[in-house]
Amino acid sequence: MTSTAIPPAPAPATKTRNGASDRSKAENRLGQKLVAPAIVLMLLVTAFPMLRAIWLSVYDYALTAPDDRSFIGIDNYVTALTDPLFWKSTGITVLYMLVTVAIELVIGFIFALVMHRVIFGRGIVRTSILIPYGIITVVSGFTWQFAFSYQNGFVNGWLPFISDDFNWFGDTTPAVIAICISEIWKTTPFMSLLLLAGLAQVSEDMIEAAKVDGATWWQRMWKVVIPNMRAAIMVAILFRALDAYRIFDNIFVMTNGAEDTQSISFLTYRQTIEQFQLGMGSALSVLLFLSVLLIAFLIIKLFRVDLAQARQEG
C-alpha cells in the first residue's frame, strides 16, 4: 500500500449549527434505546453485584448462620489484610502473573512472527499454533495434571534429570512450575494473536527500507518492527497480565489450592462458595477488584498504553 490513505469521511452533515435538529434528537433517542438492553444486562452482572459486595463486606455474614448477621464495619478488611494467608496468595498470584506474562511475551512473539511470515502451509501452521486456545481450560488442566503425574504421566519419563517417582504436586515450587507450564501452554495463542494484530500494522515499506540500508534481521526486529508495534505489545501485556492475575481454573483442576498454590481468586472462591462466608468473601472480592484496577492503572500509566488501540473502534 502507498501512503495516500484516504482520510475518514467527515461526520454526516445532519447536525445544524444552532443545536441539534429534531431529526438528530430522534436519532439520539433511538440509539440510546437500542443500546439500553445491552447496557442494563452488562451492569446487572458487573456493577450491581460489585456494589452489593461492598455492602455485604461490612457485615459478619455466613450463610450457615444467616440470622447472626451483624454490622462490623471494616473488620473484614482488617482481618484479610493482616492475615498472612492473604498476602501469601497475593504473592503467589503476582508470581504467576510475572512468570507467565514474561515467558508468553517471548514465545508469543515468536509464534506471531511465524504466523505472519509463513508462506507454505499457512492454514496448518496457524491452526496448530491456535489449538490450545480452542481447548477448554479445565480439559487442558486435566491433561497437564496427568502429564505431570508420577503414576502415569510422561514428564518424569522424558526429563532425564528427574527421578521417575518425583511428585510434582508434593511441594510448592514444582507445583507452581507445573501450573505455570499449563497456563503458558493454554494462553500463549491468545498472546500471539494480540501480537500478530500489531505485527500486521507495521509497514512493510519501512522494513524493506531498513533492509536496503543494510540492517541485519536482528537490527530490523529491534529498531524497526518492535518500536513500531509498541502500542500492540503494551495492549497485549495489559490484557494478558490482568487475565493472569485472575488465574483460577488451572489451579482448581491441578492442585485444588494444595501446597500453597492458591491464587487470590481461589481464596475468594473458597471463602464465598465453599465456606459460605459471604461477608469475608465479599471483602476479598472487593480487594480482588481493587487490585485488578490498581494493576490496570499501573500498567496503563507506566507503559503509557494507548487504550484507543485496545478499543479498536474501526
Next chain:
Amino acid sequence: MWDNDQFRRAILNSIGISLIATLLSVIVATLAAYAIARLEFKGKRLVLSLSLAIAMFPVVSLVGPLFDMWRTFGIYDTWPGLIIPYMSFTLPLAIWTLSAFFREIPWEMEQAAQVDGATSWQAFRRVIVPLAAPGVFTAAILTFFFAWNDFVFGISLTSTEAARPIPASLAFFVGSDPFNRPASLLAAAAVIATIPIIVIVLIFPAQDRRRPHLRRSEGIGVPPTWLPSR
C-alpha cells in the same frame, strides 16, 4: 460415558445453556450494534469503554454477590442463573463483531431494492439479511465458545446436576474411589467436551473467506482484544 447420568445431564445442560445464551446475546447485541454502526447518539464511546472494561473484569469477585443474589431471586442452580451472566460477558464481543459488520453493509441497497419494486420486508429479507448473516454467525460462534468454555460461573452458581455444565462437572467428578480417579472416563468426557469447539474451528475458515474486509486479526476476524482470553 453416556451411561453415566451425571455427564449426560452435564452435556445436555451445556448445550442448552450455551445455545440459549448465544441466541439471546446475539439478539440484544444486534440492536446495540445497529445503533453503534448507524446512528449518532450520546454515550456511544461509553458503551465501547464499558464493554472493554468487562473483558478485564475479575470474574471471581462477582460470584459471591451473584451467589447471594441468585438465591434471593430463586434462580440459583437453574439454567437462567447461568444464561444471564454468560450473556453479559459475551455481549461486548458480540456487539463489536456485529457493529464492524454493520458498518460494511451498503445500506443504500435496501432503498435501491425498494425503488425496484420490492416491499420493505422483501428488501430487508433479500438484501440486508444475507449481507448481515456472516456477521451474526461469527458473533454467535464466539458467544457459544465463551459459554461452553466457562468454568467459574459453572461451578459457583450451580450445586446439583440441574444446571451444572460440562467443564464444572468434569472438575467435580471423582468416581467411586476418590484417591484413584477414573482417568479413562475423564478423558472420554474431555474429548466429548472438546467436540463442539473442533466443529467451530472447522466452520471458521469457510466463514473467513466470505468476509475479506475483516481480516484484521488474520483468521479470526475480530481484533483479539475483544476475544475471550482463554
